[in-house]
Amino acid sequence: MNKLNLILGITFSLYFGSLFADDHVISYGMEGYQCNYKEGVNFDDVVSFTKDDLNPYADENWSVPYSGFYLTPFLRSGDELGFDVAWVGFTNNHKDMGIVQDSWFSDEASATFAKWESLTDCASQGYYMAIEARTPKIQFEEGKNTFWAIRSCSLNDGKTVQDLLENDKSWNEYMDKLGHTGGVWRWVPVAGTSNSFEGDFFLNISFNSWEEYGSIQDDSFWGVTQRPESILSCDNPRVYSAFNARNRPFESN
Numbered sequence: 001m002n003k004l005n006l007i008l009g010i011t012f013s014l015y016f017g018s019l020f021a022d023d024h025v026i027s028y029g030m031e032g033y034q035c036n037y038k039e040g041v042n043f044d045d046v047v048s049f050t051k052d053d054l055n056p057y058a059d060e061n062w063s064v065p066y067s068g069f070y071l072t073p074f075l076r077s078g079d080e081l082g083f084d085v086a087w088v089g090f091t092n093n094h095k096d097m098g099i100v101q102d103s104w105f106s107d108e109a110s111a112t113f114a115k116w117e118s119l120t121d122c123a124s125q126g127y128y129m130a131i132e133a134r135t136p137k138i139q140f141e142e143g144k145n146t147f148w149a150i151r152s153c154s155l156n157d158g159k160t161v162q163d164l165l166e167n168d169k170s171w172n173e174y175m176d177k178l179g180h181t182g183g184v185w186r187w188v189p190v191a192g193t194s195n196s197f198e199g200d201f202f203l204n205i206s207f208n209s210w211e212e213y214g215s216i217q218d219d220s221f222w223g224v225t226q227r228p229e230s231i232l233s234c235d236n237p238r239v240y241s242a243f244n245a246r247n248r249p250f251e252s253n
Contacts, residue, residue, distance in 0.1 A: 025165070026132035028090045029097035030187060034083040035122040046070060046085065046119055050245040057112045058246070061103050064096040065250035067140070071148065075239035083123070086240070090130060092250045097127070126192035128202075133168045134175065136183035138208050142247035146182065147207045149237035152199035153186075159231045170228035177225050178216050182206035203234060206242070213239070 037046075047070065058066060068089040091097045103109060140146065155164060168184075175184075187202040207213040219225055 026135070028092065028130040028132070029094040030091075030128040030130040031089050031097060032124075032126055032128060032187075033087040033122045034124045035087065035120040036084045038119060038121055041119045043070070043072065043085065047243065047245060049115060049119055053112050053115050055246055057109060058100075058248075061106075061108055062100055063103075064091060064099050065248040066091050066096075066100050066246065067244070067248055067250075068246040070243045070245055071240040072243070073238065074147070074241050075237075077238075085120075087122075089246075094127065094129075096250075124192070124194075126194075127190045128193070129188040129190060131186045131188065131201075132183065133186060134172050134180075134182075134184035136206060137181045139249075140244045140247055142244050144244055146242045146244070147210060147213055147239060148242045149205045149207070149213070149239045151203050151234045151237040152197070152201075153203045153232045153234040154198075154200045156231050156233055163231055167229065167231050174225065174228050175216075178219050179212070180216060181208050181212065203232070205237075 050068070050070075066089055068087060071086040071088060073083075089097075089100075091100060104113065171184075183206050185204045187204060188200070189197055189202075207216070220227065
């Protein structure tokens with residue numbers, strides 16, 4: 001299944017009723033940047049920028065909620081990653097993301113935007129459709145870290161969006177048995193993302209501690225708890241420290 005068909009299938013469920021009577025498909029607007037620090041800049045500098053510059057500007061000028069995270073690579077292969085830090089931001093939908101972008105390029109934002117550009121060199125910016133497959137049991141908290149395992153995935157041949165949503169039920173029950181407190185999201189690439197990406201989506205699983213991540217890896221490796229059928233083919237995860245730099249909750253779709 002290609003990305004377009006995946007988006008269309010999930011969009012159908014969003015606008016014409018859930019695929020299952022008691023289900024509700026949750027989605028968000030999402031943007032992602034990949035950046036390198038400019039000379040002399042470090043992680044503390046971009047965190048200070050968000051706290052002292054971006055958040056005060058956004059609180060005054062953004063008419064819609066927006067939450068954002070800095071992702072710092074931790075478990076990764078050097079030949080696959082070419083950036084120091086990533087930024088991922090979320091809005092209720094892509095209309096709201098457009099409102100944020102319009103504001104970001106306004107005259108009122110010029111000083112804040114210039115400060116960001118003095119700190120980072122961002123080679124990419126893309127939009128994604130973020131679809132929630134598992135709601136985290138512990139909510140994100142501004143100023144705190146979680147840990148995100150991100151991998152590229154595709155549906156196996158013959159599997160459909162309906163199979164995927166049904167399979168989520170089994171995997172959520174399995175993760176409950178493992179004591180998982182984080183969430184699971186699918187990020188479907190859309191505008192601005194690389195055309196060389198061959199998967200259907202990125203799969204992001206969050207963890208609230210390294211101990212939780214390690215415990216679930218142990219169980220998965222040794223098969224202590226019986227795993228449900230996998231209908232996805234995924235590569236090895238890259239794990240990031242995810243710092244919640246701005247947290248303005250919003251209602252999900």
